[in-house]
Amino acid sequence: MAQQLKMQLLVCGGTGCRASESESIEAALARELKAHGLENEAKVITTGCFGFCEKGPIVKVHPDNTFYTQVTPADAREIVEEHVLKGRKVERLLYTDPENKEHVPDSRHMGFYRKQIRIALRNCGFINPENIDEYLARDGYEALGKCLAEMTPDAVIDIMKKSGLRGRGGGGFPTGLKWEITRKSVADQKYVVCNADEGDPGAFMDRSILEGDPHAILEAMAICGYAIGATKGLIYIRAEYPLAIKRLKIAIDQAMEYGLLGKNIFETGFDFDVELRYGAGAFVCGEETALIHSMEGSRGEPTFKPPFPSVEGYMGKPTNVNNVETFANVPIIINKGADWFASIGTERSKGTKVFALAGKINNVGLIEVPMGTTLREVIFEIGGGIKDGKEFKAVQTGGPSGGCLTQKHLDIPIEYETLVEAGSMMGSGGMIVMDEDDCMVSMAKFYLEFTVEESCGKCSPCRIGNKRLHEMLETVTEGKATMETLEKLKNLSNVIKDTSLCGLGQTAPNPVLSTLNNFWDEYLEHVEDHKCRAGACKSLMRYVIIPDNCVGCTACARNCPVNCISGERKQVHEIDQSTCIKCGTCMEKCKFNAIEIV
């Protein structure tokens, strides 16, 4: 009897797992299967991100749904010999539940996945992104076919409007409405643009979707093209996403070959093709007007809106710009209907949102939850709580444009509006968790550093204002600020917000304003007591000698690189704070625990 394929070993081929040798794991698994004569019974398949990046590289075995974590190429042999050959799971590679310390045999029972609904990520970690056939098997291009063969462009737009889908890049503009405006603009040529210029620190949602399910984006762009009357699609992607670019290129070639892109698709007379445009990784190019200028070959600088791109965009023609995650929702909405989509989420925010969890959290990774899920559920249930049992302090959403939310916000449901009301924003989905060791003033300073660096320099409030904001924050962290500085911080922030040209400038002061609001005490401590409770601001730290412990051995004084410690032998020593550079050498050298940081 012919041997039957009974197992599939899915190996994560996302950027994260690739960085920890997932390619070698694939090769090793294939080699071991061959060595045991099992190559016809079990197959190794590359797939997209599973989301559980914290414990990568991930290998998932079907059909028993076994979820192996932190696999190394050396584990391949054991997996093949034990699991594939003998049907025994390799216990030591299973995920260990942090609470009861038990091995969890499959992903369905992991806390990380329990609260998730994967719509935009439906194919990530399930299909091989480099194989269009697997996408077809998951209803791929069905939605495009349906639209072309059975629906008018207006009907397509109607479904999008009814579904309640809103822009996932952060703004939350209703997608159907945007399509409708672009449809109504009259021109000989229109464009569909996919914004894949993901730039928030710590965010990798769009990259993972493109790497794990590139065809979904192509299909959605073609649907959008049909709806608005465009025959050309452009994906603006940063050149620093080489794997996503590679997979997109493969996907475009395969779709062209099958006639699912190109001329006369499904023989309906509709033409659509997709090209890639590379960005150099400037943050401001995520702003749609700057993105369009960059694509045209000009400097990536924003221009005043209106005119909106829907009316006058790329090459002066009506252009519909949507973000990657927004597009990822489109085919399934067409297939399952607007009502289905609208039934997920809340009254004002429909569907799900993908978040990239990062920072001081146990389960760093990519998650997708229905709108309305609370921050507490995301951080403590899916995210597994704070690393090393520390106290939760704040969570930054919306990247450099967002704000931080605190303990008191943990129970608000995640929606576009509620997050804005709480002083932050949805943003593209970066979520950086902070614990008690993070200084909130330094955090605001970090984001300002980022915006100062990324400001295109076109308008003065952003170019000059943010630089001044950054300088003021620096004086706070150095303990040189006064109450007047804090007042100025607030005023200048508001001026920048009101007068900047584009979204980058208008939102840049948000981290400052939200920390001023939520952590006023910490600012006060920095200014009045010259103290940083997190111990993160170096200038505010002081090394002092505890007289009771000091025996006068002179070890500290002899090792101090700036000779700021004085004292006689067998007498209590003293550190001159005005010359101390806070290198910590004295503390390291002291054998009597006589030096402490205050």
Added chain:
Amino acid sequence: MAKIKNLAELRKMREEQQKQLNLREKSNDPEKYVQIKVGMATSGIASGAKRIMDFLIVELDKRGIEAVVTQTGDMGYCYAEPTIEVTRPGEEPIVFGYVDTQRADEIIEKYIKNGELVEGIIPVNYESID
């Protein structure tokens, strides 16, 4: 590769491709399907469990029964190898011993299809802890 000309062609192609993905689709909620575990420890393999597993996979597919066939370790009934455990959706698992292709065929036709019990049932005399 020929171009896909219309929805009908696309759907036909999808059906073929879905077979490849079936293994993965079903593993997400195995409770909905007939689940069969084949005891594949050394003793099981030695007495032909592998052939039984292949037989089950091919035949179930041929007879259009949606099932998840996996291998498992030693079930403890080494005297009765090959052994298989069959769970019909929503029912308690039943273990069959001395399974050859003929008995496997009988299990598919009678038990899996109609819930009729057949020869070779091994009474479960212990409890498993999940």
